[in-house]
Amino acid sequence: MSQPVVAVVGPTAAGKSDLAVALAARIGGEIVNVDAYQVYRGMDVGTAKLPEDERGGVPHHLLDVLDVTDSATVAEFQEWARAAIAEIRGRGAVPVLVGGSALYVRAVVDAFEFPGTDPEVRARLEEELRTQGPEAMHRRLAAQDPPAAASILVSNGRRIVRALEVIEITGRPFAASLPAHASFYEDVRLIGVDVPRGVLDDRITRRVDRMWDAGLVDEVRELGEGLASSRTASRALGYAQVLAFLAGEMSEDEARDATVRGTRKFARRQDSWFRKDPRIVWLPYDAPDLVERAVGVSIASRLDQREWGGVDQREWGGVDQRE
Template sequence: MTPRVQPSGTVPVLVGATASGKTSLAVRLAQRLIAGGRPAEIVNADAMLIYHGMDIGTAKPSTAEQGGVPHHLIDILQITDTASVAEFQQLARATIADCRQRGVVPVVVGGSALYVRAILDEFEFPGTDPAIRSRLEDELARHGPDALHRRLAELDPEAASAILPGNGRRTVRALEVIELTGRPFSARLPEHSYALDGVVQIGLDLPRPVLDQRIADRVEQMWTAGFVEEVRALERLGLRDGLTASRGLGYRQVLDFLAGEITEAEARERTITATRKFARRQDGWFRKDPRITWFDPQDPHVVDKVLTLIRSEGSRR
């Protein structure tokens, strides 16, 4: 049984699709808490912000965008490192516990549903079998991630919907768990039972056309900001060898362009399309969690409304 994280205090958790405005709202929320005499810090729960150097393509908040609010679990891995949800769970829970013990409100922010659930809920990870893992990794090398993802979609459509087709490492892990347990990988996901006390989940809800346009605008801004140059520089540092980092949205498409497999225009359009599809999957996963209260991030009073929710939830405990 995963130990519960006991230190008292509210844990606001902002979730939602990419480009929905989580970072901006988290910073404004933390600033308001600080102005009201409640120290607050932000804990990242996004799977790609953990990589050093992956800045433009992940919309990583700059120093100015962080607004003077301390941020945790950003730039903690090199691009050649392989991210582990189990390791991230431990890091995030330790960071949250440290904040609470210091009297700081940890504002958790992320669009990676698996990472968020791993942090918040009673979530244990099944073991591994080196022989099965080796065989699946050999298949990945021979046939590519898309072929294995299609197999996963046949065996466990729910799990496949939560994993990007290009993410071979996570696809291999899901297939390994299915083979080990004889059950769908998605069946290993926890019930909606918090391992942390004081959690208040806040979801950002945007109309699909608005979100689609935001995604297109963000990708255009990425290109204007020098995204191709960022990927080219990271490629020289070993990005193609990074099992997780190289599969990031946009990064995979630009790597295909740099390899001469597609044009730059195609890379940009494919990034927009893939990001929109991913945003729909994100939204679908978060909508399954009845504990999330949804807000319109375009509402000029959204911070006040979120603060009211946090205070009302806190008063019940």
């Protein structure tokens, strides 16, 4: 029997990385990063990338693979991640995906095929983005495809352009190009870290404070013009706000507050999208036996349930999987 593919998901600041490392250490796993920005070298503080000494000796994949001047499509990331998963499973280890981007997670674990592209349409839309700005383009997307607009940040011009391109090419809403929750792999286990909103808001504030204390502003300065000119990396939360501060567009306190507000909004969006996936088993972030529960979800089918004290495997994590 092939190894399952496990993914630890949930909003930013939920504690996914620590849980994923502890889980991987218990089940013989290796981590596959599915965070859109941890792939960039030098973007460490602002992405909360785990330092080497906090990875518990667990191998990590798809960290620090691009320069900030590089860009990559979700389709390219899908290819890299699936290759890493095949390599890990080939060694008999368990791939443990971790990240907060629902699009990246689904692109890897689901039967997700990307619509084609049209260079002329793309070029025209990018020129319109340049002249009109992302807010106007986002309003246009909202008029054509409200669900797609709801899932894309107003500041994310690249994704807005892509959504409008798909709509124009296919004649269908961009949201229609997203697959149903149909797994690409035979055995996928999705574990969600459940944090109440008030607690999460507080954790986000404290995380942003730690990032500032750890030198986020200096990190952005060191990345320099390469980051500032990047079409992708420069949009990351925290980095975009610090760039605005360094450009004199806001004060440092305003940049920090904007990062907190933007991250909270993003976390709510993440949580909303993950909640739509009925396959996710949600586990309380503060459960004293959180790692044990995650282990149970990950390896349930390979154990007799008597070994778990007679607990019905379909009810682990407080969610009855029969419903």
